[in-house]
Amino acid sequence: MAETIAQLHGTPAASRGTRAGAFVRRHRLAPYLLLVPALGGLALVYLWPLVQMLLYSFQNYGLPQVTGAAPVQWVGFGNFSSTFADSEFWLSLRITVIFAGVVVPLTLVVGTLVGLLLNRLGPRMSGFVAITALLAWATPPVAGSVLFYWLFNPDGGLVDWTLSKMPHWLVGSTNWAGYNWTTTGALQAYTVLTVLVVWTSFPFIAVSVLAGLKTVPAELYEAARIDGASPWRVFWRITYPLLKPIFLVLLLLSVIWDFNIFTQTYLLVGGLANRNEFNLGLYIYDKGFTFPPSYGLGGALAIIFTLILLVITVGYVRTSVRQGALT
């Protein structure tokens, strides 16, 4: 082996390589060259489909166009205007926004509290709690949804059964034993979804907050304690300002994740049949892919969805840069 390598170094090819190396060094191209494979891959699997989607969104692209049974027609902004005229689009947008508005703060609060708890616990207990919580986080969305489907099932689900055994003055006189949580209304279905999503996403927040807390010098807390500061004050005066960059990133990620909830919603609200329980993801899938599929409309919707998320993301990145949190 060693011989082969030595021989290779002696060949003229190697000197050409050296010249190229000098060129790269002179123009400081090395970082860009290292990025090329990744960017190339991204362009192939991500950018090109994105361009295609953009083109489809201005066409009446569906199955007859794929099979060649009918010609492709440009429809201008037709896909967009019909979306904005559809009351179901606005309903699904409202559900998505309200759902994120409830779930994001809940996740962050629960996650932060558990993170603070983990920081105070001894190593053994902290490990136990962290592992238990992370099991929820590691539960695949499908498994978690099926679990909740059974818990809240009107035919003997554990939650329904428990509620039906409770006294009426506590839980109301609803017939809980046969209560259908998932398909009878958006409020019921998203109550279940809120519990499910908070349960599976708070551990990540907790562990991230814990990681941040480990970087805060213990002297700060000690000094605060000596000055007689309450835990509430300690959190807002020391922990929060120091961990602000972490909180911002977590907030941003949570918003994006909770906007994108699809698997759990699809499984719990009964696929695509319950239209007044759609969030944006289900709405897009329904419009784009149920038979007969309309890829043009689906593309337009995906673009609208991406723009909404971009607005949120850009907004947060801008404020955080201005506050110097991310620099």
Added chain:
Amino acid sequence: MNGIVKQFHKQFPQYKHTKVVVDWIPWTNRTTDWTNALSSGKGGPDITELGNTDTPGVAAEGALANITSEVKTWKSGSDIIAGNLANDTVSGNNYAVPWFGGVRGIWYRKDQFAAAGITSTPATWAELVTDAKKLMAKYPGTYGLGAPSDYTNAIVSFIWGAGGQVAVQKGGKWVAELNTPQSEAGIKFYSDLLLTDHVSPSKYIGETELGAPGATSGGSDEDFAKGTLDMYIDGPWAESSLEAVSTKYQSDWASFPIPSQNGPNPAPAFAGGSDLGVWAKSPNKTASWDLVSVMDSPSNATTFANLQGFFPEFTTALSGGKYSGSAVMSGFAKAAAYTQISPLNSKNWATADATDAIIPTMMKSLMEGASFTATVNKANSELQNVLNTGSES
């Protein structure tokens, strides 16, 4: 199917070495599989079974081969129920042939009816509700009649049963008629089964007759088989899935047609069923049609239909009183005499009912307590829009 392949080889010696592969796919996956086959151009079948409401839409997507001339020379073609063959045409061209059919009716239990003192099956809506309440009084803890909201193919029978229409064609355009007084009476009756009569449980809101969409358990079918639902709307084909839940009450199962508002004739039932079509991209179209003609010969189609609890599509096979003798089949056989398809066979019906779920969404909103007139009017204008999208059907 093996016997059919043997006949196929015998009848068409040129195919005696042709292998026939049958791929059984779950019914709910059919449109996804078609879509994948069409968009990728791969994995398509040579022959496919289609729901008769699928056929016009699938043909309009360019998925099916035009078999007009083959059907014209088909010797069994003249015996097939003419209206059902007409259902498989788009702009005068034939894209599929009816294979077997079925209608929905109401399943009940003879022992329960006798115990509750019901001597004859209900023939009007008022009797239907009275009987449902009698059954609930006799069997506390059960519900009288299941009314799932996501059940277009049954809801239309109530609209038709009051003399209403879902939509009618006038001058080449579809006019939605959900908000005529007759249609509204039917819609109101169905939603009131839950809202004012309380004979259907609220857990069926948002469900199909088989439970939460996509789920395989927990629906009204299961409750009927278990004995917690006294009357259940479905077709005779449900028997195999009812058996799978419980056979405890099987000997008492029977059926009657969905009553019309004031009787005495039953409400028109939606003429459901399945077709056979040849895939447009199939490389073996001639052989495929030849196989279809064997599968859909009067004797083979009748055997297959009987096996599954369906009716054959041949007028000669239907007459002769074979079905009136069986308790389960007799009610459905009665219902089969009063059927309607339109507008469930219009080209855009798939969009109206599967993609946009107009009638299920309307029924669900009503059962959740939405304002009646506003909800029905909204559904009506949506339906008219969707049915008239694109070229005329």
